[in-house]
Amino acid sequence: MDAHAQRATKKNAEKFLAEVEANLKDLSEEAARTAWVRATYITYDTSWLEARISAELTKLSVQYANEAKRYDRTDLPADMRRKMNILKQSITLPAPSEEGAADRLSEITTRLDNAYATGTIEFGGETVPQNQTEILMRTLRDPEQLEEVWTKWRENSKAMKDDYVAMVEIANEGARELGYADLGQMWRSNYDMDPDAFAEEVDRLWGQVKPLYDNLHCAVKYSLNEEYGDEVVPLDQPIRADLLGNMWAQSWGSIYDLVKPEGIEAEAVDIEAALKAHGYTPLKMVQQAESFFTSLGFEPLPETFYERSQITKPVGREVVCHASAWNLNDEDDLRIKMCTEVNADDFQTVHHELGHNFYQRAYSKQDYLFRNDPNDGFHEAIGDMVALSITPAYLQEIGLIDEAPPAEADLPILMQKALDGVAFLPFGLLVDKWRWQVFSGELQPNEWNDGWWALREEYQGIRPPAERPADAFDPGAKYHIPGNTPYMRYFLARILQFQFYKAACDQIGWEGPLHRCSFYGSEEVGQRFNAMLEKGNSQPWQDSLEEFTGTREMDGSAMVEYFRPLMDYLEEQNAGRNCGW
Template sequence: MVVALGLGAACSGAASPPAPPPSPGQQAPAALAAPAAPPQAAPRQAAPATGAEAQAFFSGVDRDLRALRLRSARAAWVNQTYLTDDTDALAASAEEEMMAYLSRTMKAATRFDGLALPPDLARQRTLLKVSTTLPAPSDPAERAELAALAVEMTSLYGKGKYCPKGKLGQAARAATGGVSAPGVATGSAAAAGAAARGGAAGAAAPKCLELSDLSEVLRTSRTWDELLEAWAGWHAIAPPLRPKFERYVALGNKGAAEIGFPDVGALWRAGYDMTPEAFEAETDRLWGQLKPLYDELHCYVRARLRATYGKDRIGDKAPIPAHVLGNMWAQEWSHVYALMEPYKGQPSLDVTRKIKAKKLDEKQMVSLGERFFTSLGFDPLPATFWERSLFKKPVDRDVVCHASAWDVGDRDDLRIKMCIEPTEEDLITIHHELGHVYYYHQYHELPILFQSGANEGFHEGIGDTLALSVTPSYLKTLGLVDRVPEDEKGLINFLFKKALDKIAFLPFGKLIDQWRWDVFSGKTRPADYNKAWWALRLKYQGVAPPVPRSEADFDPGAKYHVAAGVTYTRYFLAHIYQFQFHRALCKAAGHTGPLHACSIHGSEAAGEKLRAMLSLGASRPWQEAMQAMTGEREADAGAVLEYFEPLRRWLKEQNKNEVCGW
């Protein structure tokens, strides 16, 4: 679910803003605060608009949006941490209220087009035009329908479950002593409830599996059929979303047309201080710089997977089946590292094993992330963060476990929502989410339209920038690795594992929105949704479905960001920006060695440079924010290539006898 403004929740992908979750066993609040006052629309008049009128208008927008954001944030937080039909309705109502306000206000603001304004007002005018990712039609019934669709898709995704048969079902029965009901729970509350109750009266409770359970299978199993069942089981939750998504596209496009955009995708691309066409060309430019490195990684990984699963399943010049890469969407591959570790016998990089051995709980893992930020001179997290965040999956209710960071209103009410597991992946995600949180903290006193990242990629990139400083040397200080790799073999192991996340992700990060841009523009018709999805995954990732797919499937809907309407190019950009940011901060910290060896942990000089950029929020075009941090005005994939240069040379040598490509 996502309305607008880049406000409220961010990251690994939430969207609308957030309120305190009910304690386990409590009822969710039955109502929210009173509705917002009517928006302050500019009056129609024959006289030319004036600067004073514009000042009064944007002061009213700031006041109104603060109130609306707080209500929307509270409704969204309660909904995502307590998924019921009632909280769906409350969130949809708040969503609709925000949509209605923005629709009227964006149109009213056109009165000031062409008027010379002071820089801060001119910037607010620019940002208001692109302040929503889901523009609503002016028709009240259609607006209400669109708001409900946005909430329903997120809720259905959060409730999705698969009730297994086959080997997964046997494992579930062994674990629970119950009887697995065959088939798939569609994600509806009724279906989920029936599955949890075991179906027929008197039947033993089955073990129906949620996304976290199925993802664990993808991470840990190396049995082809188990992986296949887990992959297909989760993707089977998505078809009920398809008609809702189709209607969501139609209504969103109608709303976009009313505010002067050809379609929703053009609106999304307009939010980067350049034309939509220039921005799309920019993403193509950056991908072109990095594709050769991805191709080398793909070639090496495919050869090692072929050695595990056989040439009959993974051919010489074939795409990789999507279910054998350790991740439900094949977007990050580090969980198959053990199958293809370049050099055995090097110091262990198994941080997950150490986290479990130390029995670190959820709050202790978050505290490690907080300590990294305070070492740079940032404030400790407020007490309310620890009281109001959701760190652990509740056992008594459905929640949206997808990790996200929140600022509830403009009051520095900082939180994260995350079902934390004791893994290295989640430790890195915690650093990422706290990057959002500290970004919120630095700009929360700015005018509301400036309370966002310089662009969406900046917000996503900051946490990952800090995570790049989680080097083996730093992990050793935490007791999470025993020895630091010191020779060339240890370095290749480290960089290879890092590339399985950072480089493997890049094409996936680009194609999600490429698919949606094509859908919104009409290039991809509803009858071809799934066909177009897999065509892009083949083109960019070299990944293919492990079983035949058809238009009866809706595989894009098995990805949270599609169901929740969260833009995704932000993550592609973040995976490039973070290395550019890292290079600049390492320079500020006085680091002189290879970029991959740098950790800014403990450097207040680096922290000062970081805070200076964060405090700008969206008050300046992103090119100026980039310059403030790095001294450069363009995105530069060169920092990624510099970081991974030793690995690139090694991969080319390893692939000499391989037929690369697909």
Template sequence: MLVALGLGTACGGAGSPAAAPTGPGREASGAVAASTAGAPAASQRAAAPTPAEAQAFLADVDRELRRLRLQSARAAWVNQNFITEDTDALAAAADEATMEFLNRTMKAARRFDGLALPGELARQLTLLKVGTTLPAPSDPAERAELAALAIEMTSMYGKGKYCPKGAADRAAPAGAAPARAAAGQKAPAGAAAGQKAPAGAVAPECLTLNDLSRILRTSRKWDELLEAWTGWHAIAPPIRPKFERYVALGNKGAAEIGFPDLGALWRAGYDMPPDAFEAETDRLWGKLKPLYDELHCYVRARLRAIHGKDRIGDKAPIPAHLLGNMWAQQWSNVYPLMEPYKGQPSLDVTGKLKAKKLDEKQMVALGERFFTSLGLDPLPGTFWERSLFEKPADREVVCHASAWDVGDRNDLRIKMCIEPTEEDLITIHHELGHIYYYSQYYKLPILFQSGANDGFHEGIGDTLALSVTPSYLKTLGLVDRLPADEKGQINVLFKQALDKIAFLPFGKLIDQWRWDVFAGKTRPEDYNKAWWALRLKYQGVAPPVPRTEADFDPGAKFHVPAGVPYTRYFLAHIYQFQFHRALCKAAGHTGPLHTCSIYGSEAAGEKLRAMLSLGASRTWQEALQVMTGETEADPGAMLEYFEPLRKWLKDQNKGEVCGW
């Protein structure tokens, strides 16, 4: 649950990636912090406020916020690493205390509305007013209920499993009732509903999200992919009633602090009016949609050639289970099925990682090495001692990758169940981006301890990952030969596009769905219908089997039960190319943008540090200007990066009926 500003970012990127992984959040940063101020005394309320009183108010806030942040972050860390009813209760209690403080303090801050203040104080008050993503109602019972709901939904997701036929019965002790998949979900048809395996058969084990994602990543069999997809999505229906109540209580809390609904509060955190921000996301998507449409057209044709026209028609959406990712949000795992030019140097980083037998810490050390090459400091020893790098065999954990600053003491950690894959190597760079952002601003006032906006936080790690080029990978021994001609470059760009371009519509639609839910445009009885309508509209993706309102497919995506806003990942996928272009210029790069790696450039590192050290003390437009010289998000950098591929895709798609 993401209670307040300044707590982190997520990842796995955005997906499982990631992040996020991308984080407070459970997705972006796993830290759950509080960002607010202490309420003024009754005697202060009577007289007209003064700048000195505002300064004292914010100083009180800073002190109390640091205490609550540390308390919440510690409880959240233990909870996500040891999921039990007791740790759920401890995390919920810590979050409830933060909620109460934020509700009271955000109301108290209104006393200073209209008061002329020095820039730094005015900025802190502005951030305080939008300093939570989950405002709680004033009623103590409702506040406690909301805190518990947020923790319960995240834990249900973290414990979710799919139990194939026989697995649950095998797991149960003699005489015990048949086990069910975690989180109380019913097993899908044919799955574990207490049915015994045939005599003499070896019953399969229950499968976690990591297990099922591995199937999505590697299998090429329609039915096997379908079972993994439906198996995971079956964990979500029990989350649905809790989510409905979370929406009602969250909206009530938002109304108490002056917002029409929770979505309006989320959109208010971007240094522009909420309506203007929504229009801005539409503008950015409109510029990039034509490139996505070309990629979709090409990928669908290749998948049709494999699975047949009876399953994927000429102008049909792509079945969601065929794209190598549980949510069809990134498609690079199907690259081997549609590599543009065979015989080019191998881009199989996963194979090399496995051949080198790198362990989890060694993979993280590769990421750290990139950041230190820019002149940034090595990670503290406590990072290596306190982080979670692999899934424990003896307990339930939330495996979704996340970055943490536990308190405000530079107590940096990541929590990630690392596997030796290229996807996880990129996710490590993403999470370390959060970590290094934390390390640059942790001495600022607590209200400034976050990114310029949450998209900045998500984008930094991905910016560095853009420099993980074939030439850089060759220095690590993870590719043998470099692409030497245009065909090799097309292969590299195509594989990148399967991650970066494919993600864009998914990154936009998750919050579009939630904004409509929060605003009452989408009613509870239409949750799943509206979800798939948006996935069809934006992604051109459809469920592989019929879905009904008995399903709750949004709940099968971490950020929904964890309450982590998702537009940050959409923005990050655009910002990162703008950041990359500026850093490449600082590094003295000449040539196509997609060939640039800033590895080893301290000049680029200095420009990066200048922006990171600002935290949220300036508007995102000002922070952007420090790094890039620009004050507006520019999708042109992304288009420039992929321009050679765009021309190639247009040529390849001649004769295809694009669209859906």
């Protein structure tokens, strides 16, 4: 330990933080570049390299977190106190300081990540990689085939369980060493509020939007019953998870054709058909997403973005296809990593991922420890907020469609968006609720799978297509579990994206139905937006939220307002039905 860290004075705290920021910046860049190579070229060697640098970074982060505790009682300025708290709270998986713990943890997490990325199934006489299994779930309609693909993908995750057990044990020990009861409490402490109060806050937000979900679930259940019959979709049970057009039943947009509103001749825009008709390529989709941000006054992305990004899946090598945005030097080396296809989902995804990139660049002038968002829901909400502006008026303005559909097409459009955004809400909530129970020991390893399905039934109203075997580890079939990415950010992002979006629409003086608003081209919104983004994590999220929206509280009412016409329609359709599960 450095000599200046021996005495917990303000002067020594300044020296400590200066050293920390310099060292972490250098090592983080090396770790990011190593992780990029491994994610875009998975081999034994790249995995070994990432595991080694990841362990080194974990060791250093844990060391600094423990040293930061020394200053808990030192009188420090607000910015220095915030940096100390960031050091203690921002490690996703802390290893204890005992010899070899960080190396073991890193080896385990790399193994888990690779197990997911390289997973395949056999279907129709062919070997199908992970990203193609998602396409099968979107396009198949035969319940037996859907069950086959769904079940086979979950065979891959069985082998992860022992590693996951060991990972939880090591990371919990690391969290306790830092002063937390368990890793879940540590994660919940990272929101500028008491961890128990945060748990109550997400329940409050869920209560605001739950009626939307309940009505959507009911309508979808009855439509699927009409399609598949009582034997496959009994009306008095949760919906089978494999029938909802998504490997994890987290978004249901792919079954729109089965559940679209009846009696409405006007159709929502077929974005995929429009993209293909206008010769869009994956590259052109990314360029169009970039043009949304530049229309708000943001500077274009650097040339290196297009030179260095993985926009499409490379031929002949294993890569991580899960979409992500990167800033490899925390300054201007911005990239995305995707296996982009020309479809509506990926058109929205590229807007989302570029939202991360523009956010990363906006706060890159902050001190190193403040180069992040103040609440991890912010980062996810930025691109999603922009995606809400992908309205028919926007598509017409950029030349993707000749004329916007009539007002009667609003319900189909809202239904499409609800099948993704509203349907996602309970899944976004329960992934970390499950992990909180795992980390606290409320669920023991032999209860993990049953606990997973208990939460999925309670919050989502879904069930597996068949009884799950005793050795199943179905949570591992979702990337963010073996990838160890906290998930509550995605739930918060769904709430915040509508809150941000409504604030932007208010700023341009929009007076029509909220769902028709597009702030494309508004430099005023861009200036106010950038002012918030530039602050990074230099202040509590409540301050940043207030600067852009005028309120210090996360609020689901904007989402409810956005979907109000659909909610009214669904309540009418569901009258007299056997809703619930």
